[in-house]
Amino acid sequence: MTNGKKLSEKSIGAVCAVVSIGAFIILWYWGTQATQLGLLIPGPFDVLKAVGTGIVGKVGRHSILAHAGYSLLRVMIGFIIGSLVGVVLGLLMGWYRIAEAIFNPLFRIIRPIPPIAWIPISIIWFGLGEDAKIFLIFLASFSNTTLNSMAGARSVDPEIVNAARMLGASERKIFTTIVLPASVPNIFAGLQVAISSSWATVLAAEMVRSSEGLGWMIVAGMNNNDMIQILSGIVMIGVVGYILAIIMRRAEDVLCRWNKSGK
Numbered sequence: 001m002t003n004g005k006k007l008s009e010k011s012i013g014a015v016c017a018v019v020s021i022g023a024f025i026i027l028w029y030w031g032t033q034a035t036q037l038g039l040l041i042p043g044p045f046d047v048l049k050a051v052g053t054g055i056v057g058k059v060g061r062h063s064i065l066a067h068a069g070y071s072l073l074r075v076m077i078g079f080i081i082g083s084l085v086g087v088v089l090g091l092l093m094g095w096y097r098i099a100e101a102i103f104n105p106l107f108r109i110i111r112p113i114p115p116i117a118w119i120p121i122s123i124i125w126f127g128l129g130e131d132a133k134i135f136l137i138f139l140a141s142f143s144n145t146t147l148n149s150m151a152g153a154r155s156v157d158p159e160i161v162n163a164a165r166m167l168g169a170s171e172r173k174i175f176t177t178i179v180l181p182a183s184v185p186n187i188f189a190g191l192q193v194a195i196s197s198s199w200a201t202v203l204a205a206e207m208v209r210s211s212e213g214l215g216w217m218i219v220a221g222m223n224n225n226d227m228i229q230i231l232s233g234i235v236m237i238g239v240v241g242y243i244l245a246i247i248m249r250r251a252e253d254v255l256c257r258w259n260k261s262g263k
Contacts, residue, residue, distance in 0.1 A: 040227075047231045054232060060220060062212055064232065068240050071202050071213040074130065078137025079198045086142040086194070087187055090149025095156075095179050107146060115140040115201045119208055133205040140201040141194035148190025152183030188252040195248055199241050214240070 025044045032038035054064035062070070092099040093107070115136045126132040156179050164174050206215025214233050221229030 041231065042228050046228055047235060050228045050232045051235055059217055059229065059232070060212070064214075064217070064236055067212055067214050067217055067233075068236055071199075071206065071215065072240065074133050074202045074205075074213070075137055075195075075198045078134040078202070079141045079195060081134075082138040082141030082198070083145045083191060083194055085138075086145030086190070087149045090146040090151075090187075090190075091153045091175075091180065091183060093146075094150035094153025094183070095175060107143075110139075111143045111147065115197070116204050119205065122205075123208075128209045133202060133210075136201050136205045137198045140197040144194040144197055145187065145190040148186045148193075149183060152186025153179050155186065156182045184255065185252075188248070188255070192245070192248050192252070195244050196241065199237075199244060203237060 028044045032041065032043040051064060057063065059067065089099075089103060089107075093104050094100070118136055118139055119132075122132040122135045126135055160178055161174055164178055169177075202213070203215040203218075206213040207219045210216040210219075214237050217233035217236075218230050221227070221233065
């Protein structure tokens, strides 16, 4: 694909994004001004004004950016720990039969359970502090990265592995030089899903008990019957989530560039 074609596709994508967001804002504004929707929620410009005011001012004890920072910090801690454990365990289960026999049955039982279902247990185990939130985020990222890493290890071309064995490569060498690099695209696919799940989970955890964070903003707005604050928190959740997705996509493009040679 030529650079000119790539630039053209990016330009078209940017224009479509601006048009779709603009159309949504116009529809939202029209709905609040011309229908009964305005009795339920404020218009988009009131919400955007509140977001701007919250960025330079405070919502509760912190600015909106500080609330987003608290949420992001919790996400990063749980996401990094959960992803590291998930990648290692997934690769081991995908490549070594003994590891699969030991861990896979337990993982298959735990995987369908949503992280939010663990909230009561996390409170009993860790209390109402930060550890409970990080534990929930750990679960959200762990399951996704484990599943994709296991799939990546299983998708390695057996002919390449047999050729390496014929040339005298040890099992450890095969794992580190063939299995691990071949699994990277699947690992990043799992990380993409894991970061989204982690972001959603921390917001749910903050709604249970917290004194800061975007989840706290929404609950505080609900308790005060402040719909503008609720929607301001929702807007920031969407913006930060979108930024996280872009960062993960760019990281994948850089680290997996060798896997996109045909594009």
